[in-house]
Amino acid sequence: MGGVSSSATEFRAGFACFVGRPNVGKSTLMNALVGSKVAITSTKPQTTRRAIRGIVNRPDAQLVVVDTPGLHRPRTLLGERLDSLVLSTLTEVDVIGFCLPADEAIGKGDRFIAEKLAAVKKTPVIAIVTKCDLAGRERVAEQLLAVSRLGEFAEIIPVSAAAGEQLDVLARELIARLPVSPPLYPGGELTDEPEQVLVGELIREAALEGVRDELPHSIAVVVEEMAPREGRDDLLDVYAQMFVERPSQKAIVIGPKGARLKDVGSRARAQIEALLGTHVYLDLRVKVAKDWQRDPKQLRRLGFYD
Numbered sequence: 188m189g190g191v192s193s194s195a196t197e198f199r200a201g202f203a204c205f206v207g208r209p210n211v212g213k214s215t216l217m218n219a220l221v222g223s224k225v226a227i228t229s230t231k232p233q234t235t236r237r238a239i240r241g242i243v244n245r246p247d248a249q250l251v252v253v254d255t256p257g258l259h260r261p262r263t264l265l266g267e268r269l270d271s272l273v274l275s276t277l278t279e280v281d282v283i284g285f286c287l288p289a290d291e292a293i294g295k296g297d298r299f300i301a302e303k304l305a306a307v308k309k310t311p312v313i314a315i316v317t318k319c320d321l322a323g324r325e326r327v328a329e330q331l332l333a334v335s336r337l338g339e340f341a342e343i344i345p346v347s348a349a350a351g352e353q354l355d356v357l358a359r360e361l362i363a364r365l366p367v368s369p370p371l372y373p374g375g376e377l378t379d380e381p382e383q384v385l386v387g388e389l390i391r392e393a394a395l396e397g398v399r400d401e402l403p404h405s406i407a408v409v410v411e412e413m414a415p416r417e418g419r420d421d422l423l424d425v426y427a428q429m430f431v432e433r434p435s436q437k438a439i440v441i442g443p444k445g446a447r448l449k450d451v452g453s454r455a456r457a458q459i460e461a462l463l464g465t466h467v468y469l470d471l472r473v474k475v476a477k478d479w480q481r482d483p484k485q486l487r488r489l490g491f492y493d
């Protein structure tokens with residue numbers, strides 16, 4: 188627990204990331220800490236595929252939160268790439284938050300992650316028992332005990348992102364483990380993720396709505412271009428391509444007479460307009476990129492770098 192006790196007047200700044208099985212509430216927690224919607228949340232696992240940063244600015248500290256994808260056993264090449272991304276993130280941050288939901292028993296997946304974390308010796312790990320609003324007091328107490336048996340943690344903190352409970356305690360403990368440093372991102376921006384990536388995530392989220400069971404991980408979105416319309420300062424043209432793996436999936440995404448795609452486009456457009464505060468014209472096309480999840484060249488094109 189090095190670096191916890193020191194003068195309260197010193198400014199601290201650094202990086203934190205959250206790990207945990209899919210669906211344990213990492214994105215929701217990050218959004219609650221940052222106080223604005225930055226990552227994309229969903230009721231289905233593995234929607235977060237990129238390290239999206241949110242920044243918590245305080246008078247005495249700046250905490251840069253790197254939201255990592257769910258750490259899981261690799262199944263496809265995409266899975267392996269996600270995991271190597273996660274592992275390299277773990278060694279680069281100042282503190283790790285390991286999320287375990289209060290309302291589910293600790294399982295194989297949690298133990299797998301606990302083992303990985305034990306190997307990352309240099310970074311302190313704070314265990315976070317999430318979704319405490321879904322469990323009674325007794326259940327939360329049992330979970331805290333179970334978590335304490337799972338590994339060596341700097342702290343174990345129960346929180347509820349939904350109810351806004353204990354978020355200040357969590358932020359304090361995360362910040363206490365950051366190095367003394369001036370702000371890393373002056374100016375207080377909430378996110379350093381390029382706008383195009385966020386826009387792509389919003390489109391993907393809209394496209395997944397209603398077809399998650401049919402196409403769980405088969406949709407990728409690339410925003411090719413974003414530019415203000417010539418002669419207009421209130422309209423942004425966005426050109427995006429949605430990739431699916433098979434022609435049958437293309438048919439699902441487009442829907443009868445294009446109705447579904449039209450709906451996806453108008454929902455995504457509303458979200459993008461809300462994010463960027465300008466009118467948006469969205470040109471959205473669907474392409475088949477055969478088995479993109481398994482093809483290294485396609486993965487690079489779609490933004491999953493080595």
Ligand SMILES: Nc1nc2c(ncn2[C@@H]2O[C@H](COP(=O)(O)OP(=O)(O)OP(=O)(O)O)[C@@H](O)[C@H]2O)c(=O)[nH]1
Pocket residue numbers: 207208209210211212213214215216227228229230231232233234235256257317318319320321346347348349350
């Ligand atoms: N009741 C309750 N639900 C929560 C809380 N936090 C998250 N959830 C719900 O749990 C589900 C998963 O939350 P996410 O934040 O997307 O989980 P994640 O761990 O980021 O998931 P991946 O991106 O798949 O790794 C969503 O339906 C959330 O609304 C909480 O504190 N209380």
